[in-house]
Amino acid sequence: MATPQIDNLNVVPFVSVDNMMKLVLTIGVETVICGIAEQIESDFKRWESFDKTARIASHSKEGVIELMPTSDGEVYGFKYVNGHPKNTKEGLQTVTAFGLLADVDTGYPVLLSEMTILTALRTAAMSAVAAKYLAPKGAKVMAMIGNGAQCEFQALAFKTICGIDTVRLFDIDPVATDKAVLNLQKSGLTVIRTHSHQECVTGADIITTCTADKQYATILTDNMVGSGVHINAIGGDCPGKTELHKDILLRSDVFVEFPPQTRVEGEIQQLDEDHPVTELWKVINGDENGRTSEQQITLFDSVGFAIEDFSALRYLLNAIKGSNFYDELDMIADPDEPRDLFGMVQRAKANL
Amino acid sequence: MATPQIDNLNVVPFVSVDNMMKLVLTIGVETVICGIAEQIESDFKRWESFDKTARIASHSKEGVIELMPTSDGEVYGFKYVNGHPKNTKEGLQTVTAFGLLADVDTGYPVLLSEMTILTALRTAAMSAVAAKYLAPKGAKVMAMIGNGAQCEFQALAFKTICGIDTVRLFDIDPVATDKAVLNLQKSGLTVIRTHSHQECVTGADIITTCTADKQYATILTDNMVGSGVHINAIGGDCPGKTELHKDILLRSDVFVEFPPQTRVEGEIQQLDEDHPVTELWKVINGDENGRTSEQQITLFDSVGFAIEDFSALRYLLNAIKGSNFYDELDMIADPDEPRDLFGMVQRAKANL
Numbered sequence: 256m257a258t259p260q261i262d263n264l265n266v267v268p269f270v271s272v273d274n275m276m277k278l279v280l281t282i283g284v285e286t287v288i289c290g291i292a293e294q295i296e297s298d299f300k301r302w303e304s305f306d307k308t309a310r311i312a313s314h315s316k317e318g319v320i321e322l323m324p325t326s327d328g329e330v331y332g333f334k335y336v337n338g339h340p341k342n343t344k345e346g347l348q349t350v351t352a353f354g355l356l357a358d359v360d361t362g363y364p365v366l367l368s369e370m371t372i373l374t375a376l377r378t379a380a381m382s383a384v385a386a387k388y389l390a391p392k393g394a395k396v397m398a399m400i401g402n403g404a405q406c407e408f409q410a411l412a413f414k415t416i417c418g419i420d421t422v423r424l425f426d427i428d429p430v431a432t433d434k435a436v437l438n439l440q441k442s443g444l445t446v447i448r449t450h451s452h453q454e455c456v457t458g459a460d461i462i463t464t465c466t467a468d469k470q471y472a473t474i475l476t477d478n479m480v481g482s483g484v485h486i487n488a489i490g491g492d493c494p495g496k497t498e499l500h501k502d503i504l505l506r507s508d509v510f511v512e513f514p515p516q517t518r519v520e521g522e523i524q525q526l527d528e529d530h531p532v533t534e535l536w537k538v539i540n541g542d543e544n545g546r547t548s549e550q551q552i553t554l555f556d557s558v559g560f561a562i563e564d565f566s567a568l569r570y571l572l573n574a575i576k577g578s579n580f581y582d583e584l585d586m587i588a589d590p591d592e593p594r595d596l597f598g599m600v601q602r603a604k605a606n607l
Numbered sequence: 608m609a610t611p612q613i614d615n616l617n618v619v620p621f622v623s624v625d626n627m628m629k630l631v632l633t634i635g636v637e638t639v640i641c642g643i644a645e646q647i648e649s650d651f652k653r654w655e656s657f658d659k660t661a662r663i664a665s666h667s668k669e670g671v672i673e674l675m676p677t678s679d680g681e682v683y684g685f686k687y688v689n690g691h692p693k694n695t696k697e698g699l700q701t702v703t704a705f706g707l708l709a710d711v712d713t714g715y716p717v718l719l720s721e722m723t724i725l726t727a728l729r730t731a732a733m734s735a736v737a738a739k740y741l742a743p744k745g746a747k748v749m750a751m752i753g754n755g756a757q758c759e760f761q762a763l764a765f766k767t768i769c770g771i772d773t774v775r776l777f778d779i780d781p782v783a784t785d786k787a788v789l790n791l792q793k794s795g796l797t798v799i800r801t802h803s804h805q806e807c808v809t810g811a812d813i814i815t816t817c818t819a820d821k822q823y824a825t826i827l828t829d830n831m832v833g834s835g836v837h838i839n840a841i842g843g844d845c846p847g848k849t850e851l852h853k854d855i856l857l858r859s860d861v862f863v864e865f866p867p868q869t870r871v872e873g874e875i876q877q878l879d880e881d882h883p884v885t886e887l888w889k890v891i892n893g894d895e896n897g898r899t900s901e902q903q904i905t906l907f908d909s910v911g912f913a914i915e916d917f918s919a920l921r922y923l924l925n926a927i928k929g930s931n932f933y934d935e936l937d938m939i940a941d942p943d944e945p946r947d948l949f950g951m952v953q954r955a956k957a958n959l
Contacts, residue, residue, distance in 0.1 A: 264698075265624055271938065272617055272937050272939065272941075273937050273958075275940075276951070276955035277955065277958070277959060279952055280952065280955060280956055280959060284952070306665055311660070311663055311674070311676060313658055313676060313678045313683055313711075315678075315680065317711075317712055317713075318714055319714075320709060320711070320714050322674050322676055322685060324663060324665060326665045326667075326672070328667065331665055331672050333674060333687070335707065335716070337713075337714020338714070339712075339713055339714045342713055342714070342945065343945045343946065345713070346616075346945060347616065347715065347941075347945060348939070348940060348941065348945050348948075349945065351714060351715060351716075351939050351940065353939075357687075357689070359665075359667045359669075359672070360667070360669055360691075361669075361670075361689075361691055361694055361697070361699055362670055362671075362672050362689020362690070362691045362694070362703060363689070363699065363703060364687070364705070369937075369939070369940060371948070372940050372948065375948055375949075402946075404945065404946050404947070404948040404949070406949070407949035408948075408949060431946055434950065437950075438947070438949050438950050438953065584621070584623070584936075585623035585624050585625050585721075586623065586624065586705055586721050587624065587700070587705075587721070588624045588627075588700060588703065588721060588723035588724050589624075589699075589700065590700075592786065593694065593695045593698060593699060593700050593701065593756065594695065594754075594755040594756050594783055595756070595786050596700075596723065596724065596727055596756040596760075597727075597756070597759035597790050598786065598789075598790050600628045600632065600636070601632075601790065603625070603628035604632055606625075606628075606629070607629060607633070
């Protein structure tokens with residue numbers, strides 16, 4: 256695998272939060288999102304070459320910690336991610352993450368990165384890729400319910416990949432909307448502040464729901480969703496956490512990432528286990544239809560899948576080549592004689 | 608959870624390979640092994656309070672990459688570890704590893720560490736803890752077949768925890784034995800170099816097998832193992848990789864870490880799925896017998912379990928407190944307003 260110019264076997268390139276921000280600002284948020292989106296499309300087209308497993312979750316009263324591994328036989332990747340809705344009240348992030356790529360042939364890590372920011376970027380990229388195949392033609396207006404950490408990334412992804420020119424914002428906490436309005440003021444988007452769920456979705460071609468409460472919620476009720484709309488549902492992503500009324504699901508054609516995971520974690524946890532869904536990768540590679548009529552309600556029931564993180568990390572590994580956007584982490588013990596781990600430790604006495 | 612004195616939420620303490628070596632040398636290898644052993648015993652006594660899952664393995668032609676998570680409801684831990692027997696020929700480690708602890712209540716990581724060296728220390732500590740309960744009384748002589756990266760750590764663990772005073776070494780590659788003899792010359796152990804499997808085990812109270820080939824091997828045949836011996840089998844630890852002849856297993860009382868994992872990965876993969884085994888934690892907390900007679904052959908069929916890594920990381924987290932043996936890693940995005948991840952990225956422009 257091509258890696259940054261690192262000669263020492265003990266060293267793993269590490270992208271810190273600070274370096275991730277510098278990289279994103281230097282390259283540009285929209286360009287990064289487009290780059291990740293291209294990698295996701297390319298990896299979804301070869302979906303069958305990946306080892307796929309539902310994420311391994313450790314649930315507690317307050318949240319969940321998950322490991323999301325995958326491999327294409329050449330490169331292995333995984334993400335560590337938590338989800339703790341109550342964190343926000345304590346001044347902490349609901350979701351934090353980091354991730355790793357390794358060389359399957361040797362098992363040696365080749366990249367460690369913060370993934371809180373990278374996950375926001377890849378989630379936005381994934382949503383926009385899905386909408387590219389599912390949203391009504393010529394969609395210009397997106398409603399966004401939930402104006403938290405994901406909001407601006409989603410808005411920019413839909414602008415740059417789907418051609419959205421207007422976002423309509425609503426959050427039950429007006430402070431969140433204040434923040435989003437401010438952050439998007441120079442985005443080139445027309446930003447409209449609304450004062451209710453109903454007002455928010457009025458006239459929207461695409462409805463994005465990205466709220467954070469860990470509960471069965473009904474952000475959208477059936478009467479709020481007209482025909483022809485594309486729903487990008489990203490907030491309902493763990494058991495017991497949904498955003499849409501069941502009746503909406505029954506009127507929609509549902510598209511998912513990895514069915515065994517989505518049936519447990521997504522909006523469709525409300526439906527029977529055999530409710531028909533379409534795998535998005537089959538739409539992307541042309542095996543299945545995406546949107547087929549103007550009246551159809553399409554729903555991307557997104558929960559986030561390991562291959563998306565893999566794609567984002569692959570993008571990143573490529574992006575840091577020849578740059579200063581990484582540190583060298585002394586993470587792999589590398590004795591001159593591989594069997595002499597003990598001797599390596601002993602010889603380190605000289606450096607004490 | 609008690610953590611090192613770190614005030615910034617973005618920072619995760621990181622123990623590099625260099626710092627791990629300095630810590631081990633400053634505290635002393637045997638003292639570190641004893642500390643980890645105490646933590647393992649303490650955690651095995653409360654075995655039932657842990658989330659347990661067999662490790663999540665990604666197999667390839669040349670090896671395996673595994674994630675080993677566990678949690679006691681307050682602290683979450685996992686280890687990334689590879690196993691690539693052919694690596695040695697390329698000047699790489701067969702096994703490299705790193706691990707992490709996180710606070711279950713917030714999901715925030717509290718420790719990242721190299722674990723190649725730490726795994727060697729914890730594996731040795733685990734073996735010696737098992738032998739404390741299973742080896743014949745007054746055992747003084749240990750045979751060690753396989754003199755690779757694990758060898759010296761095992762020797763010191765059995766010296767300090769079990770009172771072994773003599774080790775008998777054999778490896779099919781005499782260079783590996785040369786290395787072990789040299790590394791152990793000031794250990795206080797009598798070190799005897801032998802020239803065959805048979806010679807090695809002669810007169811030994813404990814037999815440790817730690818070879819590395821990924822194949823069904825027969826390091827020990829039935830006639831080599833006399834009554835009353837304790838076998839510490841640590842090299843057979845993945846599907847298709849065993850060290851002992853099946854007949855030895857049938858003559859032994861078999862003790863294991865986590866049966867669902869050992870039945871797939873351990874020596875007992877050669878036996879029927881319902882072959883009786885004793886869980887070591889039950890011996891440690893007094894629910895089951897360890898060794899009950901002088902004639903009994905006891906076998907610790909060790910494959911390594913996530914709780915052992917958890918224990919080692921807990922020991923480490925405590926050991927680095929107030930020390931300089933860690934770096935501060937900028938790994939967690941921490942905006943002043945948790946929902947303003949986008950704004951944090953934008954404001955970083957000031958630092959470009």
